[in-house]
Amino acid sequence: xxxxxxxxxxxxxxxxxxxxxxxxxxxxxxxxxxxxxxxxxxxxxxxxxxxxxxxxxxxxxxxxxxxxxxxxxxxxxxxxxxxxxxxxxxxxxxxxxxxxxxxxxxxxxxxxxxxxxxxxxxxxxxxxxxxxxxxxxxxxxxxxxxxxxxxxxxxxxxxxxxxxxxxxxxxxxxxxxxxxxxxxxxxxxxxxxxxxxxxxxxxxxxxxxxxxxxxxxxxxxxxxxxxxxxxxxxxxxxxxxxxxxxxxxxxxxxxxxxxxxxxxxxxxxxxxxxxxxxxxxxxxxxxxxxxxxxxxxxxxxxxxxxxxxxxxxxxxxxxxxxxxxxxxxxxxxxxxxxxxxxxxxxxxxxxxxxxxxxxxxxxxxxxxxxxxxxxxxxxxxxxxxxxxxxxxxxxxxxxxxxxxxxxxxxxxxxxxxxx
Amino acid sequence: xxxxxxxxxxxxxxxxxxxxxxxxxxxxxxxxxxxxxxxxxxxxxxxxxxxxxxxxxxxxxxxxxxxxxxxxxxxxxxxxxxxxxxxxxxxxxxxxxxxxxxxxxxxxxxxxxxxxxxxxxxxxxxxxxxxxxxxxxxxxxxxxxxxxxxxxxxxxxxxxxxxxxxxxxxxxxxxxxxxxxxxxxxxxxxxxxxxxxxxxxxxxxxxxxxxxxxxxxxxxxxxxxxxxxxxxxxxxxxxxxxxxxxxxxxxxxxxxxxxxxxxxxxxxxxxxxxxxxxxxxxxxxxxxxxxxxxxxxxxxxxxxxxxxxxxxxxxxxxxxxxxxxxxxxxxxxxxxxxxxxxxxxxxxxxxxxxxxxxxxxxxxxxxxxxxxxxxxxxxxxxxxxxxxxxxx
Numbered sequence: 001x002x003x004x005x006x007x008x009x010x011x012x013x014x015x016x017x018x019x020x021x022x023x024x025x026x027x028x029x030x031x032x033x034x035x036x037x038x039x040x041x042x043x044x045x046x047x048x049x050x051x052x053x054x055x056x057x058x059x060x061x062x063x064x065x066x067x068x069x070x071x072x073x074x075x076x077x078x079x080x081x082x083x084x085x086x087x088x089x090x091x092x093x094x095x096x097x098x099x100x101x102x103x104x105x106x107x108x109x110x111x112x113x114x115x116x117x118x119x120x121x122x123x124x125x126x127x128x129x130x131x132x133x134x135x136x137x138x139x140x141x142x143x144x145x146x147x148x149x150x151x152x153x154x155x156x157x158x159x160x161x162x163x164x165x166x167x168x169x170x171x172x173x174x175x176x177x178x179x180x181x182x183x184x185x186x187x188x189x190x191x192x193x194x195x196x197x198x199x200x201x202x203x204x205x206x207x208x209x210x211x212x213x214x215x216x217x218x219x220x221x222x223x224x225x226x227x228x229x230x231x232x233x234x235x236x237x238x239x240x241x242x243x244x245x246x247x248x249x250x251x252x253x254x255x256x257x258x259x260x261x262x263x264x265x266x267x268x269x270x271x272x273x274x275x276x277x278x279x280x281x282x283x284x285x286x287x288x289x290x291x292x293x294x295x296x297x298x299x300x301x302x303x304x305x306x307x308x309x310x311x312x313x314x315x316x317x318x319x320x321x322x323x324x325x326x327x328x329x330x331x332x333x334x335x336x337x338x339x340x341x342x343x344x345x346x347x348x349x350x351x352x353x354x355x356x357x358x359x360x361x362x363x364x365x366x367x368x369x370x371x372x373x374x375x376x377x378x379x380x381x382x383x384x385x386x387x388x389x390x391x392x393x394x395x396x397x398x399x400x401x402x403x404x405x406x407x408x409x410x411x412x413x414x415x416x417x418x419x
Numbered sequence: 420x421x422x423x424x425x426x427x428x429x430x431x432x433x434x435x436x437x438x439x440x441x442x443x444x445x446x447x448x449x450x451x452x453x454x455x456x457x458x459x460x461x462x463x464x465x466x467x468x469x470x471x472x473x474x475x476x477x478x479x480x481x482x483x484x485x486x487x488x489x490x491x492x493x494x495x496x497x498x499x500x501x502x503x504x505x506x507x508x509x510x511x512x513x514x515x516x517x518x519x520x521x522x523x524x525x526x527x528x529x530x531x532x533x534x535x536x537x538x539x540x541x542x543x544x545x546x547x548x549x550x551x552x553x554x555x556x557x558x559x560x561x562x563x564x565x566x567x568x569x570x571x572x573x574x575x576x577x578x579x580x581x582x583x584x585x586x587x588x589x590x591x592x593x594x595x596x597x598x599x600x601x602x603x604x605x606x607x608x609x610x611x612x613x614x615x616x617x618x619x620x621x622x623x624x625x626x627x628x629x630x631x632x633x634x635x636x637x638x639x640x641x642x643x644x645x646x647x648x649x650x651x652x653x654x655x656x657x658x659x660x661x662x663x664x665x666x667x668x669x670x671x672x673x674x675x676x677x678x679x680x681x682x683x684x685x686x687x688x689x690x691x692x693x694x695x696x697x698x699x700x701x702x703x704x705x706x707x708x709x710x711x712x713x714x715x716x717x718x719x720x721x722x723x724x725x726x727x728x729x730x731x732x733x734x735x736x737x738x739x740x741x742x743x744x745x746x747x748x749x750x751x752x753x754x755x756x757x758x759x760x761x762x763x764x765x766x767x768x769x770x771x772x773x774x775x776x777x778x779x780x781x782x783x784x785x786x787x788x789x790x791x792x793x794x795x796x797x798x799x800x801x802x803x804x805x806x807x808x809x810x811x
Contacts, residue, residue, distance in 0.1 A: 129759035332533025
């Protein structure tokens with residue numbers, strides 16, 4: 001039977017093709033004599049590095065893919081065998097384990113080694129330790145872009161922007177030396193131009209969750225929708241992708257479709273997902289008709305829904321602003337303000353905090369956030385713990401009990417309030 | 420108890436006092452005195468002093484505190500120091516502080532600054548960013564501006580914004596202190612049986628909460644008395660202790676190492692108070708001197724990314740310079756930065772054929788028997804293999 005819809009599933013289909021092409025191209029880069037840079041998602045400077053001729057590897061994306069494909073466990077154990085503690089970030093250990101086993105991804109691609117490690121340090125001190133280890137193991141050059149953590153609630157200061165911008169300009173010379181070719185300012189500008197258009201579409205997609213019922217799950221679906229804007233932003237493929245997803249979402253709105261059969265509870269999610277048990281984790285919410293209408297993890301690579309856009313007329317300066325404004329580079333007053341805004345703007349009923357052991361940058365302060373939202377703001381708040389990479393930390397029965405108890409209580413509260 | 424022991428005991432009682440009675444008394448002695456706390460690893464103490472306040476190291480509650488209220492605010496997989504420090508605050512033990520400073524050591528320390536700001540809304544809380552791209556020509560300028568900004572902010576609470584003269588005088592005072600602490604460390608390197616590791620460390624930790632003028636006098640007197648101390652030479656192995664730069668092991672653990680004849684002859688204990696490996700280069704611009712302290716004179720530490728291999732190279736240099744037989748990794752449970760460093764250090768030590776032992780500690784540890792056994796076995800194995808090599 002033919003589907004009555006033209007656009008449903010196109011986001012998933014196009015993304016699969018984009019990533020397949022991306023990895024194939026990447027795998028063949030050394031054969032073509034092209035250089036490879038490794039970098040991180042938060043505050044990534046993909047457009048700049050691509051304009052220097054680099055292919056890009058994001059170890060965090062590899063880690064989450066290994067998580068979903070259920071091979072993170074063995075990778076993590078391999079890293080622990082060479083001395084990594086059980087208490088450090090699972091993403092790092094996954095990446096080290098992957099390297100030790102020849103860098104072969106679960107989908108078959110063999111990742112090339114780095115020619116340059118660009119630690120675009122934004123919001124995570126572990127990034128530094130991670131690339132220090134890769135520099136040692138691969139013998140590759142490492143550069144750091146130092147991004148100061150934000151103070152106050154007004155956003156980055158002019159001094160901070162200038163500081164990061166100067167480092168980006170200095171980085172160009174390093175890239176030219178390592179890549180053996182000149183930086184192409186026109187290509188950079190054009191990429192930023194495409195970036196801005198992708199950002200507009202991405203915000204439109206995220207904000208579609210203001211509708212009732214929400215056409216998307218702004219966490220469980222958005223963490224997949226976000227992949228191109230965090231890995232291949234600035235490319236035509238990325239722009240085309242968001243045009244297709246925007247149509248898919250628009251069609252859902254017209255048809256009154258959403259991620260669950262009947263939307264009963266609207267939630268805001270804070271924290272990364274449990275990648276190794278993703279489907280199970282989502283089901284625990286779906287069964288209660290819970291739909292995420294806004295999440296912080298979908299902003300982990302950058303925040304645009306507060307109005308920021310890259311600027312082709314100020315490509316370096318706006319890149320610096322973008323890096324400084326990353327979610328985990330914001331202090332707790334800013335994070336709390338953002339979440340509270342989401343609860344109000346998206347008409348959410350509750351806040352769910354998923355605290356992961358691996359990522360202290362995300363998690364330290366979340367327990368205090370729970371105190372604040374429950375006691376100060378009187379928002380029903382659920383706090384659950386597991387991990388984003390290490391399958392050993394997912395206590396399914398305990399997690400399910402807590403989620404069930406929370407939504408039962410929420411339902412009860414609604415019924416009694418309605419009497 | 421002789422004079423030397425009395426001086427050490429007095430320091431011990433002060434550093435073990437979670438109510439900071441001696442610091443409170445100091446503050447009340449003269450009107451207008453102020454105290455500014457700092458979480459590890461490092462803040463430029465001289466900047467706080469120049470702004471007219473006493474820098475107070477707030478480095479956890481050790482084994483003398485029950486963490487209850489902080490457990491609701493910081494998860495169980497986070498290091499003890501973050502929870503016990505917060506508990507100290509929630510118990511009101513830190514209500515004498517006029518401000519609290521945090522720095523970019525790790526994500527825990529950084530995020531704790533926000534938790535602090537929310538839980539103590541009436542306290543001045545600031546966060547100092549330490550540049551991690553030391554190759555950038557912009558980094559020195561940025562750090563200097565940040566120091567000047569912090570100086571002005573501290574002046575806002577004390578009424579004394581530091582100028583160049585005040586800052587230069589404060590650097591003089593803390594340079595004197597660091598030189599004295601280096602001499603104390605040298606005693607351990609040369610004759611570890613002359614001064615217990617625990618004794619040395621209470622004198623170091625006291626530097627984190629005493630009027631530097633007074634403590635410098637104490638340190639001078641201790642250094643005068645030490646050569647006269649009646650001691651017996653003890654056989655043992657010489658080790659570099661690594662990994663305790665932030666959360667501090669219990670004093671009992673330090674005593675245990677001496678008892679196990681595992682003599683720590685160099686360490687990163689209380690790193691923030693003894694961070695500079697040499698006297699600072701001085702100029703007529705004290706702000707620039709403070710910048711250079713961080714950029715040039717700081718010992719390898721995870722607080723500061725210099726290059727991927729710098730910290731390991733520096734560890735090997737410390738082993739060599741202190742004529743150590745091995746390395747004793749003494750890492751706080753859940754301390755991510757130390758755990759990451761351990762893997763790289765371990766590779767280099769394996770390659771260099773230097774023996775090492777790794778243990779984890781928590782503030783609340785009460786039994787040190789397991790650590791004693793491990794340290795004794797480690798010491799014996801080093802001595803055994805040294806004998807074997809000698810006879811081979």
